[in-house]
Amino acid sequence: MNTTQAREKLTAELERLDHEAGAEARDQEEQRDSDELSGGMDFGDRGSRETEAMEDDLALSTLRMQRAEVVAALERIEAGEYGRCAVCGKEIDDERLEARPETDKCRDHADTRSPSRPGSVPRVDT
Numbered sequence: 001m002n003t004t005q006a007r008e009k010l011t012a013e014l015e016r017l018d019h020e021a022g023a024e025a026r027d028q029e030e031q032r033d034s035d036e037l038s039g040g041m042d043f044g045d046r047g048s049r050e051t052e053a054m055e056d057d058l059a060l061s062t063l064r065m066q067r068a069e070v071v072a073a074l075e076r077i078e079a080g081e082y083g084r085c086a087v088c089g090k091e092i093d094d095e096r097l098e099a100r101p102e103t104d105k106c107r108d109h110a111d112t113r114s115p116s117r118p119g120s121v122p123r124v125d126t
Contacts, residue, residue: 001097003077009101010077014070021063028056066102073102087112 001009031053076082083092087109096107105112 001083001094001101003082006082006097006101007074007077010070010074013102014067014074017063017067017070021060021067024056024060024063028053028060031056069102072104076104085109 031049073082083097084090085092085106085108086104088106090106092103092106096103103110
């Protein structure tokens with residue numbers, strides 16, 4: 001995948017994530033306001049609401065992590081490092097980039113943590 005296509009896909013995904021995160025945050029705020037107004041929840045209702053709040057927090061956290069991955073991919077494009085594995089430095093195949101344009105790892109290292117320095121790509125001797 002060329003960087004122009006990747007930038008377009010990533011920018012669209014960033015807009016989607018921002019919209020979804022904004023909606024989730026607004027929903028959480030409305031629920032908090034509603035909870036404050038109702039005041040007299042019994043123990044069971046409070047437990048259910050706490051569970052919902054934890055699930056909502058997890059959803060928002062997941063959106064934020066996804067957003068960070070997309071932003072990091074856009075930064076790699078700008079730095080000229082996009083499409084290279086952060087672990088081994090080899091090119092990431094187009095099929096993988098099509099499916100996950102935000103990825104910074106090839107198939108061989110998909111389950112490997114990135115190097116400690118975000119955005120760093122090891123050099124590969126040819």
